[in-house]
Amino acid sequence: MPGPLPPAPEPTAFGTIRSRLPSGRELAYVREGAGGFPLLLVHGWPETKRLWWKVIAPLAAAGFEVIAPDLRGFGESDADLDGFHDLAAHARDLHALVHDVLGHERCAVAGGDLGGGIIQDLGLRFDGFVLRQVLFNCVMPILTEAYAAAGLASEPHPVVRQAADYFVRQGRDADALAAELTTGEQRRRYVAQFYGSRLWGTPGGFTRADVDFMTEPFASAAHLRASFGNYESATDARPLSEKPHWFAVSDVPTLALYGPDDHVMYPDWPERCEVAFTDLTGPFVVRRAGHFLPWERPELFTGAVVSYLRDLLPRR
Template identity: 50%
Template structure:
């Protein structure tokens, strides 16, 4: 169940930064705490962190949660790029704007590759990482005995959004159709733990309405397909993404194991990708949307992982 504050779009003040050719909309709570940058995925916006922002701020973090370019209240990029490196560089520009040299990064889904890229591209800016339910690089030497393939049929959306984004966007002609499409990822596609997004016993309800509302606009929905398009098209990539094994950054690994879209052995794959890790910790009755489905667990684990940073 969600309380009214969880579903209030104005719960936290939204700030704006005219960054690298695109305006970013972001939340910033507890200024002066240790910087923690929360990076959403798809089909999400900064709202996916609504349940963890306040308790993380109370724990001593300065919580920064931005809508990535092309998502939510942020602008659509004039250069047409909505890929991993563009968002990674946007977040570094935002840190510069806020006066932060280093930060802890927290991300899942598309936000996972974004923070992985940022940590490899700008290692001097990253204190630690918290990663959950995200795409990971495949390393045959360390993962050959792991179940690294998502469930059969789970990638149909990925292929369509990546190879025919204009055709898909053209089929979704009304705000209601666009929101209904996004709603399936919270309900019938089994990304979330069963019942996580229900109104009583009926899939959907106010929480799904809250998370689908930012995708009602046609241009925003089309821009949100950009990360998938960049997987298949060189023209959609601003530059190659840096996604590889990272032995240097200390990384907390969380896994909502009810997730039917991510790798069945995400936990083992992440442990191999980030040798300097804490965990992996498997979250009971939790799927893809970890900050929403398991907010208490995420907050307590992140707080413990960074306790020494709070003390300093």
């Protein structure tokens, strides 16, 4: 039987740095292990950099310079809807942070959900910048014909379709949805569903205190509304900054991990990875994990990342 979940670090365990990008946008991020090989950790929705709280210290101890930002519109980064919230806009932010602000010519990356889509775009948009990527339970590129040739469904699985009603409202009815959530408590309660009753995560993966920790940044009306911008971009309700790198097979070396206790992701996600990535390690199914794998199985996630990227680490 699995043991108890490891305790999460204190909310104040890591200091937050704020840097202004050449574009003028300010991003907030955690940076631990400066001098190690740069490893960029990219959260999704409804997450912030707090998703990585359990793995930041062990990854830094292993020799990585861990960079865990809040995406634009999330957490402690700028919250506004004046700019774009699509994959390309996020990818350009992250390249500017890691390359222009922190001075790294290359990096490794990890991400799930929206973050996984962003880093796929990042690796294809900036040739040679991403040496390797670690993906889990993330959105996948649109490769309709290739998936069909592999015998994979063209339509979402019925369970996924049923669980994805939030996508429609956040994408096509975002203002009305935000207007219904009038208090910080209501906004946090809305986000808390995705850590509990919506069955994204593995059963028992989040205590009440964990959910409080994850939802606290979404008490802000501005940040919750801004976070919907990603869904508006995906449903054409908000313009794109530019065409995403989202319609081609990726040759970036990829480690794929899949938490099966996830009702919002395609059940055949592992098989889709075999189509979408030419240099693929895995996919490996991680039992007792769902949508939030670095939080639910932090030791396993850390071990997998270190093993996959070990040869990139500085020699000691």
